[in-house]
Amino acid sequence: MSFQEIAESEPLTTAQEEELLSLGLKHASAALDAYEAATTDEEAFYEVPTAICAAYLGADHARASRLADRALELAASRTDSWNYANAVHAAHTAKGLEAVAAGDIAQAEHHLLNSARHSGSPQLNTFGPSMRLARELLRHGSTDVVLHYLDLCKRFWSSGAAWLAIWEPKVRKGEVPVFFMHGFR
Secondary structure, eight states, X not given: OOHHHHHHHSOXXXXXXXXXXXXXHXXXXXXXXXXXXXXXXXXXXXXXXXXXXXXXHTTOHHHHHHHHHXXXXXXXXXXXXXXXXXXXXXXXXXXXXXXXXXXXXXXXHHHHHHTTOSOOOHHHHHHOOOOHHHHHHHHTTOHHXXXXXXXXXXXTOGGGHHHHHHHHHHHHTTOOOOOGGGGGO
């Protein structure tokens, strides 16, 4: 049995979910500090994707939303940057999570798909995209949109083929995959 199959075989316990969240929170303060220390738009552009995730992990949703808006603003003039996809992905993920919280599932679905409409980045191509918004949308019955999202992710996340091959059949059956570490960023 592969690592991916083992990781997806059982739902995470509450303690395991709390431990994964705790690991992310350990780095959140430093990520937010790095963004705040940026003195130019260029520096801010490279720090903002991680800052968005840090704010959301810390349950500072208003800050995550403001950072997401800033990321999209900065990304608009940097479409050729290796960091473009990171900024777009993090921003649309945060905006989509905000939409779910507000009960606007259609808007959240829109953001999920836009979070994967790019050619990838070194980080996304290697470690993969966040599945946090996909998980929330599956809990709201958005199976077809999440399947479309997984297809979009295949274009840039070839190293995640094993994960995608496990998640896709689960989603088709109406299940919510564990999404292991991908659901906690």
